[in-house]
Amino acid sequence: METVALVALTLLLGVLVALVAFAVGKRKEELQETAEQTSVSAGNAAKAPVSKKQNKLDKHRGRKEKTSQHNFSHPLLASSLKGHGSYVTCLDFSSNGKYLASCSEDRTVRLWNTKDFLDREHKYLRANVELDHATLVRFSPDSRAFITWLANEDTMRVYKMSKKDDGTMGFKAAPKDFPIKHKAEIINIGVAENGKFIMSAYSDTTIHIWDLKGQILASINTNQMINAYVAISPCGRFVASCGFTPDVKVWEVCFSKNGEFKEVTRAFELKGHSAGMRAFAFSNDSNKMVTLSKDGTWKSWNTNVEYKKQQDPYLLKTVKCSSSDGSLVAMSPDGRVVAISNGCNVAMYNVSSGALEERFLSVHCIQIEDLRFDTTGRYLASCGDKAIRVFHNAPGYRATIQDMQDMLKKAQNEGMKLRLEKQISEAQRALKTVLSARVS
Template identity: 75%
Template sequence: MELAALVALTLLLGALVALVALAVGKRKEEIREELEHAAEFTAESNVVKGREASKKQKPEKQQRSRKDKPTQHTFSHQLLAASLKSHSGNITCLDFSSNGKYLASCADDRTVRIWSTKDFLDREHKCLRANVELDHATLVRFSPDSRAFITWLANGDTIRIFKMSKKEDGTLNFKAGPEDFPQKHKTPILNIGIAETGKFIMSASTDTSILIWDLKGDVLAAINTNQITNSYAAISPCGRFVASCGFTPDVKVWEVCFGKGGEFKEVTRAFDLKGHQAGVHAFAFSNDSHRMVTVSKDGTWKLWNTDVEYKKQQDPYLLNTVPCVSSDGSLVALSPDGRVVAISDGSNVAMYNATSGALEEEIHAIHSGSITDIRFDINGRFLACSGDKAIRVFHNAPGYRAAIKDMQEMLKKAQNEGMKQRLQQQIAEAQNVLDTVLNAPKE
């Protein structure tokens, strides 16, 4: 009996010690998270220090919760420039600012992260956090002046605007607008955007509706796409057009018209992209809006010349049709110069030469789940993909190859000696960058 009592007492004391250790560990974790939250709104140097402090405590955290958390997805690739990993929730959307300085990302962790693109090739990747109070954002888009961004609220089903301002120490401060936009959509949202002209905001949902808003939250126009369901919609980089695709095998493009005084006039049909044999998953514009790429359920992507006089009934020109692998949820990105097409399929990405249609790169298992967004930066140097809790940033090697090939063709036709020398120098510089990327050690 005494032995049994002694064993029971020992087990009881062991359980008490374990409970105390667990409580102390939990409190330490809460304190650490509070310190991280404060550090991110101080100088950027402090953000980096906060991350280093977090790393020191990481082994203890992993030891406590190893059984509770799934194994982190590991990934390496020759073209991988950076892996951005500050989000604690699943990332749903990316956007590069038009000044090229920032990358915005939003996740279901109730934050929007603003990353510095100049840090992509560094060991440390700085970012600042904007909290989405009492909700989380599923979409984020920068304003044309890169001083604000808009978000779509998951629970609120509406748009919230955040203004960005610099504090005295040079870091960014984020302030939400006094009121969210009114709720108007009746089905889940697909995309939002701000025109580069700054004149309107667009939102599109999975039914057949697209709304055109002014910046104060008043609806200027409603578009019925008549496509049974929408699968994607976006504003063109020039800020003149809104386009949509869906169940039908075409892409419809409208012009949003304003008067000379800046007042809204009307939305008129501009042109259609016709030629696919099945519904269109998604599309993308080049930076000058003169090219569009579409990816369809028919197993092809198509490149179009959209620099046409549509008011004179001139139709866009089909430039290329290329077989590809795609599936529901596939996304497409077109490099700003129109030279490279990137298409996602699940957790994989294929990169093509837009002119020849040649498959240049296949990158597999980038994330543990499907890719949620894919975008080229404004200079066409990088391709960013989001999925799970990470952002993968890749060097745009196909873009460098295409640029070198184009300049070599120009060199053959150049008559002026000065032009030849400039082209030779530019070819050498591009080749040097490409060689550096391809010979860099893998992460």
């Protein structure tokens, strides 16, 4: 009897073990199948083309995940302009020096008064972008209007400043936006300082030259595989581009004496880097340029040459620096200082010596979107998160003092010596004031 019971118990245990083994094996198969499906789905997602609007949504979503408040301080910080409800994407100083324009994902363009930079309160005029938001903004030469690039409509819109009935300033959009003429992603727009044309540049190899009424005058194929950066020179004569190739190409936009458009011709090229380009910048008189490359250097150039007689620009200085994808470069109006962004950081160099003068770390909580000097050369502004940082251009003061001291040593006229000594003294006092300033 006991033997029969023992046999039955053994059989029961065997059945239980078999059932457990079957269940475990089945679960492993299910898990493996799920993993394979996930892998296939991920692979298909990776292969699927991502639309331009999806890229915009992903970028916007990534920004939303960033902290909404980023604290930054530095002895040379003149002010932090706060007021935008979302990330600031572009900056531009008016040629009369009175305004700084900023556009944001909050569907506004704001014009800040530069004379308030050192005050606690920062005044601004606000223009609403209906049913869209601007990613780029540029002033007209008379500083009474500005153009924007609309993120969703993929075109340009003009806004004009005007006085309201109550005496305050307001903005009115032009009746029609510019026509859509290209489908590639926009990288920059610009208005020539002479008021003769508008430029739009795209991420492929295309640049459009427009008249002020929205008609295309000419199109340029840069033949650089991609356009990394494109800009109009401050003098309004040239359009320059850089991209995959290790050079910067410069074209002249030609008009007749009576103002009629003639043609776009190649002016000159800046050659000498050993890798693709990131960005470039002009001095205010367009007689100097700075180029930033993936080869780990920036170069300064004398571009005041007779290019129509095949004279090439002169290389002045090559300086090692740190940069990355998305890095920007700005040159002070007098050509004495270069500023370079690298992620969230900014470095300032003396152009003549190539010396690193200042370094600002973690200026914004995300990559810097724009970097530029004001027209007086007193300030350097950057944007990236919701705040705009405005720095004193202390390296500019130092470079000016050094240049005038060198001139003083060579001066032979007593009147010239007295004027230089006075200017040096004034610049030294201004620098001392800047270095003693603090922003909380």
